[in-house]
Amino acid sequence: MKLFYVFIKKEFYHIIRDRRSLFILLGMPIIQILLFGFAITNEINNVNIAILDHSKDVTTQNIINKISASSYFSIKQFIERESDIEKVFKKGKIKAVLIFENDFSKKLLKNSHATVQIIADATDPNTANTISNYINAIIQSYTQELNKDVVVSYQIIPISHMVYNPELKSVFMFVPGVMTVILMLVSAMMTSISITREKELGTMEIILVSPLKPIQVIAGKVIPYVFISIINATIIILLSLFIFKMPVQGSLILLGFENVIFIVTALAFGILISTISATQQTAMMISLMGLMLPVIILSGFIFPIESMPLPLQIISNIIPAKWFIIIIKGIMLKGVGITYLWKETLVLIAMSLFFIGLSTKKYKIRLE
Amino acid sequence: MSISVSNISKSYKNVQALKDVSFHVNEGELFGLIGPDGAGKTSLFRILTTLLIADSGKANVAGYDVVDDFKEIRNCVGYMPGKFSLYQDLTVEENLNFFATIFGTSIKENYHLIKDIYVQIEPFKNRRAGKLSGGMKQKLALCCALIHKPKVLFLDEPTTGVDPVSRKEFWDMLKRLQQKGISILVSTPYMDEAALCDRIAFIQNGEILEIDSPQDIVKHFPKKLYNVGADNMYKLIESLKHYEHMHSVFPFGEFVHYTDKRNDFNSIELNEYLTSKGLNQISVEVAQPTIEDTFMALAK
Amino acid sequence: MEKVIEAKSLTKSFGDFTAVNAITFHVEKGEIFGFLGANGAGKTTAMKMLIGISNPTSGEAKVAGFDVFKQRESIKNNIGYMSQKFALYDDLTVKENITFFGGIYGLSREVIKSKTQVLIKELNLEEVENQLVGSLPLGWKQKISFSVALLHNPKIVFLDEPTGGVDPITRRQFWEMIYKAANQGTTIFVTTHYMDEAEYCDRVSIMVNGKIEALDTPKNLKNSYKADSMNDVFLKLARG
Incomplete structure (x- = not known):
C-alpha cells in the first residue's frame, strides 16, 4: 500500500511541477467551454435584413414592426425594386430580404392568405436556415394573434415546438460534447504521454526491473489523472450551471458516476496508446488523430448520427463517446434517470472493462 | 557464480547485436565489458536484467534464469541504464525515496550501503535532479541502484560524458562496493577504466574478442x-x-x-x-x- | 604568428553565479587547442560565447578577427562547429546532409557537388552515400560531421566532445583528420574528456570553476605538475 502511495505522490509531483501542462490541463476546459458557449454558436443575433414592401399597408407595417422589435433582426434598409435585391446582397451586410406582395392586407382578408417571400443569403447555409425559421416563427405568431380576433377560423397553423431546449441555445448542445472531448483528451493523452515520457527518460527500465507489478504501475499512473479529470468535469458542470444557466434536470450523483465510468474508459485507452508508442510525440499524435477525431466527428457531438451514412452509423456504436453523450444529454437536458439509461451505461461499463483488460494484457513486462 | 552467460545471441530487424556471447562473473567480482558505442553492451545488459529476451542461449543471474525466474532477478539486482534515468523534476531525496520504496525498502534500512556516496550529494538533497552536474547525477543514480542492497549490480556506461575527476571518484566507490560483497558488471568505452576491473571482456560488433585480467590481457x-x-x-x-x-x-x-x-x-x-x-x-x-x-x- | 582567437577578461554571469570568470587567452592560426575542464567548470558557456550564440557579460574577445559583441554574424560565417549532441540529421542520407550543410553556408551548387565527391572518396563512403545517416555507426557519423564542419573552409573549427563513445581505432582516425586540417592551416578548438587526446593538442588549457588554471603545451604541463600523464595533471588541478 505504501508502495502505491509513493508512486501516486510521485505522479502528482510531476504534474504539479510542470506548470505549463498543469495550466493546460485545468485551463483548457474553461477556455473550451467559454469558446463554445460564446463564440461558436448557431444562434442568430442582430442579423441585418432588408425589406421590399410592395403594399405598404397596416398588416405589412405590423409584421415589420414585430420583426424589428425582436433582438434577432435589425432592419437595415428598405428597397423599392426587385432589381435592387442582388445589389444589397452583393454588398454583403444584408443576410436576408423580405418581400411582401402587393395588396397584402386586401388579399389576406379576401383570400385569407397572402405571401411573404424570404430570400436568404445561403453562402452560410446553417445561418440562412436559422434566419428563415426565425422569420417564419415571427410571422406565424402574428397570424395567430390575427386569428384571435376572428370569430371563426379553421385555418390550421403549423406550430413546431422545440422541446428540451426551447430557447434553442446551442451551448446546451455543446456542453456534453465539450465535456466528452476534454475528458477524453486529458485522460487518454495525458496518461499515454506520462508513460511514454518514462520510456524516453529511461526510468521505465528501472521501474520494469523493480519488483513492481504491472497493475501497480498502471494504477499509479492512472489515479492522479482520474482526480484531475473529475476536477475538470466538475468545472465544466459548474460553468454550464452558473454562466450559461444550463439546468441539470436529472441526478447530479448519477452524472458524477457516469463521468467516472467514462474517465476510466478513456484512461484505459491512454494506457493502450502508451503500449504501442515509444515516444511522447507518437503518443500525442495517436491520441489526437486516433481519439479526438472520432470523438468529435462520430460521437454525435457536432454531426447528428441519424444523418450519417449507414456504415458510419454502425461504426459510431463502438465509440464510447457516443454513449456517453447520450447519457449526459439524458441526465442534463431530459432529466431521465438510470431506468432509462441503464442500457447505455452497461455498454460503457463493458467497454471500459474490455479496454482495461486489454491494456493490462498489452502492458509489457519487458522492453520492445 | 553470480552471472553466467552461455551462447547468447540477439538480433534486431537487420542487425545482429550479439553473436554467441559466453562469459561468467564470479561472486564479488568487478567485471568490465569494454567496447565502443554499438558493440552490443546495452543489449547484453538488458538481457541480463530481464528486459529483453535473447534469441538463443542461456543466462543466469544470482542463480536465477533470466527468462523463467525474471521476478526473482528483479528483486535482487540493481541496474543503472546508460541514459540518465532519474526523474529530473523530483529532488535528490524524492528520487532516492521513490526508488527505495518501489524496491520494497527504505533509505534508513540500507543507509550504510550508500552512506559514502550519499554524503557527497546530501547538501543538495532538496535540489531537483535535473539541476545537478553530470558527476552528481551519476552518484545519485548509483545510490538509487544500490538502495535495495542488490546482490548483483549492472552499470551500463556509468561514466560516459563525465570528467576524469568524477570518473575517478566513481571508480573508487565501485571498489568499496565490491568489498561489501556485491558483484558488479560494468561497461565502459574508456580503456583507462578497464585497468581497474578484476577481469575484462573486449566486445566489438556483438562478439567477445578476449576475456582476461587487465594485467594479462596485454599479453594477447x-x-x-x-x-x-x-x-x-x-x-x-x-x-x-x-x-x-x-x-x-x-x-x-x-x-x-x-x-x-x-x-x-x-x-x-x-x-x-x-x-x-x-x-x-x-x-x-x-x-x-x-x-x-x-x-x-x-x-x- | 597570427592570433585567430583572442579573449581578454571574458566573463559570463547568470545572476550571482559566475560561470566564466575573466578568462584571458589566445589561440594561434593552425594550432590544435585543447579546452579542458570538469563538468560544470564553464567550458560550454565559454565556447558558446566564442561561437557567437551567447552574449558575454563583460570583457572582450575576437574570433577570426571579428568582435563577439558586434560582429556575431561574421563570426558564424568564418567558423565551423560540431557538437556531440547535434551533428547530422539522422533521417537524411549522407549526401543530403552534405548538400544541406553546404547550402546553409551559401556554397554554390557546383562547389557542393565537387566537395561532396571529394569528401565521400576521402572517407570511403561510396557504398553508403545514399544510406540514412541514422543507420551508420557513431564513429562514421562523427567523421562525416567533422568533414561537414570543414565544408566552407572555416578559419576555426570548434569541436565539442567530438569523440565521446567512439571506438579507439575510429577515435584515432578522427584525430588524424584533425591533424590534417590543422596542417592545412585550420585552427582547431576542441573539448574532450579523454585525457590521452589532450596529449595530441599543441596547447591545452584547463578550466576550474570558471577560471583558466593552467595553459601550456602538454609536455610543459606534465613537467611543471610533475605528472606522468595529462590525466594526472588534470586530477591534480581539478581536485584543487
Whole structure:
C-alpha cells in the first residue's frame, strides 16, 4: 500500500511541477467551454435584413414592426425594386430580404392568405436556415394573434415546438460534447504521454526491473489523472450551471458516476496508446488523430448520427463517446434517470472493462 | 557464480547485436565489458536484467534464469541504464525515496550501503535532479541502484560524458562496493577504466574478442610495439603510413605506436626513412602494449 | 604568428553565479587547442560565447578577427562547429546532409557537388552515400560531421566532445583528420574528456570553476605538475 502511495505522490509531483501542462490541463476546459458557449454558436443575433414592401399597408407595417422589435433582426434598409435585391446582397451586410406582395392586407382578408417571400443569403447555409425559421416563427405568431380576433377560423397553423431546449441555445448542445472531448483528451493523452515520457527518460527500465507489478504501475499512473479529470468535469458542470444557466434536470450523483465510468474508459485507452508508442510525440499524435477525431466527428457531438451514412452509423456504436453523450444529454437536458439509461451505461461499463483488460494484457513486462 | 552467460545471441530487424556471447562473473567480482558505442553492451545488459529476451542461449543471474525466474532477478539486482534515468523534476531525496520504496525498502534500512556516496550529494538533497552536474547525477543514480542492497549490480556506461575527476571518484566507490560483497558488471568505452576491473571482456560488433585480467590481457598483443616520436606529428603519421613495412600506426599521446610487419625490425632503418622525409628529433623505442593497444590489435 | 582567437577578461554571469570568470587567452592560426575542464567548470558557456550564440557579460574577445559583441554574424560565417549532441540529421542520407550543410553556408551548387565527391572518396563512403545517416555507426557519423564542419573552409573549427563513445581505432582516425586540417592551416578548438587526446593538442588549457588554471603545451604541463600523464595533471588541478 505504501508502495502505491509513493508512486501516486510521485505522479502528482510531476504534474504539479510542470506548470505549463498543469495550466493546460485545468485551463483548457474553461477556455473550451467559454469558446463554445460564446463564440461558436448557431444562434442568430442582430442579423441585418432588408425589406421590399410592395403594399405598404397596416398588416405589412405590423409584421415589420414585430420583426424589428425582436433582438434577432435589425432592419437595415428598405428597397423599392426587385432589381435592387442582388445589389444589397452583393454588398454583403444584408443576410436576408423580405418581400411582401402587393395588396397584402386586401388579399389576406379576401383570400385569407397572402405571401411573404424570404430570400436568404445561403453562402452560410446553417445561418440562412436559422434566419428563415426565425422569420417564419415571427410571422406565424402574428397570424395567430390575427386569428384571435376572428370569430371563426379553421385555418390550421403549423406550430413546431422545440422541446428540451426551447430557447434553442446551442451551448446546451455543446456542453456534453465539450465535456466528452476534454475528458477524453486529458485522460487518454495525458496518461499515454506520462508513460511514454518514462520510456524516453529511461526510468521505465528501472521501474520494469523493480519488483513492481504491472497493475501497480498502471494504477499509479492512472489515479492522479482520474482526480484531475473529475476536477475538470466538475468545472465544466459548474460553468454550464452558473454562466450559461444550463439546468441539470436529472441526478447530479448519477452524472458524477457516469463521468467516472467514462474517465476510466478513456484512461484505459491512454494506457493502450502508451503500449504501442515509444515516444511522447507518437503518443500525442495517436491520441489526437486516433481519439479526438472520432470523438468529435462520430460521437454525435457536432454531426447528428441519424444523418450519417449507414456504415458510419454502425461504426459510431463502438465509440464510447457516443454513449456517453447520450447519457449526459439524458441526465442534463431530459432529466431521465438510470431506468432509462441503464442500457447505455452497461455498454460503457463493458467497454471500459474490455479496454482495461486489454491494456493490462498489452502492458509489457519487458522492453520492445 | 553470480552471472553466467552461455551462447547468447540477439538480433534486431537487420542487425545482429550479439553473436554467441559466453562469459561468467564470479561472486564479488568487478567485471568490465569494454567496447565502443554499438558493440552490443546495452543489449547484453538488458538481457541480463530481464528486459529483453535473447534469441538463443542461456543466462543466469544470482542463480536465477533470466527468462523463467525474471521476478526473482528483479528483486535482487540493481541496474543503472546508460541514459540518465532519474526523474529530473523530483529532488535528490524524492528520487532516492521513490526508488527505495518501489524496491520494497527504505533509505534508513540500507543507509550504510550508500552512506559514502550519499554524503557527497546530501547538501543538495532538496535540489531537483535535473539541476545537478553530470558527476552528481551519476552518484545519485548509483545510490538509487544500490538502495535495495542488490546482490548483483549492472552499470551500463556509468561514466560516459563525465570528467576524469568524477570518473575517478566513481571508480573508487565501485571498489568499496565490491568489498561489501556485491558483484558488479560494468561497461565502459574508456580503456583507462578497464585497468581497474578484476577481469575484462573486449566486445566489438556483438562478439567477445578476449576475456582476461587487465594485467594479462596485454599479453594477447600479437606484435612488438614501438614508440615513435618526432617534431611534427602529422608528418610523422603520414610518413609511417607510407612506410612499406608498416603493420599498424596509431597516435598515442605524444608518440605514435607502431608495429612492423617483419620479425627482424631494425630501428635504424626506420630512423633513416623518417629523416629522409624531413622529420627531426626522431626517437624509436620499444614500448609496453597497453590495454587499448591490445583492444585495437584484436578489433582489427 | 597570427592570433585567430583572442579573449581578454571574458566573463559570463547568470545572476550571482559566475560561470566564466575573466578568462584571458589566445589561440594561434593552425594550432590544435585543447579546452579542458570538469563538468560544470564553464567550458560550454565559454565556447558558446566564442561561437557567437551567447552574449558575454563583460570583457572582450575576437574570433577570426571579428568582435563577439558586434560582429556575431561574421563570426558564424568564418567558423565551423560540431557538437556531440547535434551533428547530422539522422533521417537524411549522407549526401543530403552534405548538400544541406553546404547550402546553409551559401556554397554554390557546383562547389557542393565537387566537395561532396571529394569528401565521400576521402572517407570511403561510396557504398553508403545514399544510406540514412541514422543507420551508420557513431564513429562514421562523427567523421562525416567533422568533414561537414570543414565544408566552407572555416578559419576555426570548434569541436565539442567530438569523440565521446567512439571506438579507439575510429577515435584515432578522427584525430588524424584533425591533424590534417590543422596542417592545412585550420585552427582547431576542441573539448574532450579523454585525457590521452589532450596529449595530441599543441596547447591545452584547463578550466576550474570558471577560471583558466593552467595553459601550456602538454609536455610543459606534465613537467611543471610533475605528472606522468595529462590525466594526472588534470586530477591534480581539478581536485584543487
